[in-house]
Amino acid sequence: MxxxxxxxxxxxxxxxxxxxxxxxxxxxxxxxxxxxxxxxxxxxxxxxxxxxxxxxxxxxxxxxxxxxxxxxxxxxxxxxxxxxxxxxxxxxxxxxxxxxxxxxxxxxxxxxxxxxxxxxxxxxxxxxxxxxxxxxxxxxxxxxxxxxxxxxxxxxxxxxxxxxxxxxxxxxxxxxxxxxxxxxxxxxxxxxxxxxxxxxxxxxxxxxxxxxxxxxxxxxxxxxxxxxxxxxxxxxxxxxxxxxxxxxxxxxxxxxxTRLTAYIQRRHDIAKRYKELLADLPLTLPAQNPDSYSAFHLYVIRLQLQRMTRSHREVFEALRAKNIMVNLHYIPVHTQPYYQKMGFKLGDFPEAEQYYREAISIPMHVNLTDAEQSFVVDALREAICS
Known part of the structure; x- marks a missing residue:
């Protein structure tokens, strides 16, 4: 896994x-x-x-x-x-x-x-x-x-x-x-x-x-x-x-x-490799603000669904089927039942809702090996293109 x-x-x-x-x-x-x-x-x-x-x-x-x-x-x-x-x-x-x-x-x-x-x-x-x-x-x-x-x-x-x-x-x-x-x-x-x-x-x-x-x-x-x-x-x-x-x-x-700086550098190295390996796929990769240096806690891709035949859920489940425990960060809070009881509804915040329809958090942690990262990329390629 x-x-x-x-x-x-x-x-x-x-x-x-x-x-x-x-x-x-x-x-x-x-x-x-x-x-x-x-x-x-x-x-x-x-x-x-x-x-x-x-x-x-x-x-x-x-x-x-x-x-x-x-x-x-x-x-x-x-x-x-x-x-x-x-x-x-x-x-x-x-x-x-x-x-x-x-x-x-x-x-x-x-x-x-x-x-x-x-x-x-x-x-x-x-x-x-x-x-x-x-x-x-x-x-x-x-x-x-x-x-x-x-x-x-x-x-x-x-x-x-x-x-x-x-x-x-x-x-x-x-x-x-x-x-x-x-x-x-x-x-x-x-x-x-x-x-x-x-x-x-x-x-x-x-x-x-x-x-x-x-x-x-x-x-x-x-x-x-x-x-x-x-x-x-x-x-x-x-x-x-x-x-x-x-x-x-x-x-x-x-x-x-004591290892924080090294952890952040390793996450940037992983992010750089993802950017290179995923460049040809119908994905939106994380944008980096030039004023910022991200901690890369998560690496979120967004599926360009209009260029794909598979759905968001199908890609997600295909990755999970290969024991790649992707996740989605996050379900917009205003769509939660507790908040909808307060009067919030679908359509209130369209950018956040569109993000939710496309986003997948793929593996990002300091002990992720190059071999594991390559496996994730290959599985993602297969899930999108097959």
């Missing part, structure tokens, strides 16, 4: 985890800060908060910005449901902005057009969540400029994009957003088993993120409402959650971070 994505766990990773298992701290120990600092060193962000998963990071990011009932969060429709669900957790409303047909990311032009209408209706978003789909950064300069004009905050959903760059700066640096979120799920670029992280350069937001990931509890005298009764004393000053990461997970993450 050749999966579309797969983690790499080395002996060094195992040794790092075993060292924690033999220590006195399995959770809330020094490994958490070591992992956070490794990500801070890579991105240049001021603050980082490791959490149990990226959904948790999105949730506390929204809460830190005081998203609540009556507020709106906008995101792209072709994303995992967590990018939108985080608003619903806060009691807020969700809407979507259609995608750019070339990058598959939230389209700044469509965003601006929607903002103009929303301003007239007094329904401007409080937060916009651009999603760096497949590891390709969004047009953050344009989105940030619109944020400054229309007054919304920005959470970068960079679940696919640790190791990516935008205008020469690493994603997570925070030049054009208020908070950036990473995911460390096993199929992502680096893994902690499950896990996520929220990064910010804003001290006030950092304080809130730190409280919200751990029950809203603090031992910081500066945040307390009355003098400490003793060294055991703590206060709950906010309604927080148990979204903490364990030291076991963090040790794995710190070890994996």
């Amino acid at each position: 050749i999966p579309y994505g797969r983690q790499e766990v080395t002996q060094t990773d195992i040794d790092a985890v075993v060292a924690v298992l033999k220590s006195v701290n399995l959770t809330q120990g020094p490994a958490i800060e070591q992992f956070e600092q490794s990500v801070i060193r890579h991105t240049g962000a001021m603050y980082a908060f490791a959490v149990s998963n990226a959904t948790a990071a999105l949730h506390i990011a929204c809460l830190a910005m005081e998203l609540g009932p009556g507020d709106w969060l906008w995101t792209a429709p072709n994303t995992f449901v967590a990018s939108a669900n985080c608003a619903l957790y806060c009691g807020a409303n969700v809407d979507f902005v259609d995608i750019d047909p070339h990058t598959y990311n939230l389209c700044p032009e469509k965003l601006e057009a929607k903002l103009i209408l929303a301003q007239k209706a007094n329904r401007l978003p409080k937060i916009v969540v651009p999603v760096h789909l497949t590891g390709q950064p969004c047009d953050m300069v344009a989105i940030h400029a619109l944020g400054q004009k229309y007054g919304f905050k920005i959470i970068e959903d960079a679940s696919h994009a640790i190791g990516a760059q935008y205008k020469g700066e690493p994603i997570g640096h925070g030049c054009y957003s208020d908070i950036t979120v990473f995911s460390f799920h096993p199929v992502k670029i680096i893994t902690t088993g499950e896990g996520g992280m929220a990064l910010t350069n804003d001290t006030k937001l950092a304080t809130r993120l730190g409280l919200l990931r751990s029950h809203g509890i603090t031992r910081d005298p500066a945040l307390m409402t009355r003098p400490m009764d003793g060294p055991w004393y703590y206060e709950q000053v906010a309604l927080g959650y148990n979204y903490r990461m364990t030291d076991i997970q963090a040790a794995l993450g710190t070890s994996q971070m």
Whole structure:
């Protein structure tokens, strides 16, 4: 079986985890800060908060910005449901902005057009969540400029994009957003088993993120409402959650971070070879923004169905029949039954829906061999051309 994505766990990773298992701290120990600092060193962000998963990071990011009932969060429709669900957790409303047909990311032009209408209706978003789909950064300069004009905050959903760059700066640096979120799920670029992280350069937001990931509890005298009764004393000053990461997970993450640059380079090598091997097939291959350096978490092809006799499903199933575990990222969120009950319907976001009808994620991971890649290409050629 050749999966579309797969983690790499080395002996060094195992040794790092075993060292924690033999220590006195399995959770809330020094490994958490070591992992956070490794990500801070890579991105240049001021603050980082490791959490149990990226959904948790999105949730506390929204809460830190005081998203609540009556507020709106906008995101792209072709994303995992967590990018939108985080608003619903806060009691807020969700809407979507259609995608750019070339990058598959939230389209700044469509965003601006929607903002103009929303301003007239007094329904401007409080937060916009651009999603760096497949590891390709969004047009953050344009989105940030619109944020400054229309007054919304920005959470970068960079679940696919640790190791990516935008205008020469690493994603997570925070030049054009208020908070950036990473995911460390096993199929992502680096893994902690499950896990996520929220990064910010804003001290006030950092304080809130730190409280919200751990029950809203603090031992910081500066945040307390009355003098400490003793060294055991703590206060709950906010309604927080148990979204903490364990030291076991963090040790794995710190070890994996040492290979991040090599991982991204290997993914670019695989992408370059795919581009060469697939050039003659009726496919649309990933476009790369010249301002960006993709993390290539996913390699998404789009079938040019008008030039083919086989359907999207037939090609997908033909590859699966050869034990090539392709996938589709993602079913547009607005087409999900839960969201259709809110009033969304087919046809609302035509570019995202067209993308869904054509897209297939083919294998992309650091241990994909040339022989396996050639097998994937040959199988795809047969599926399309036979």
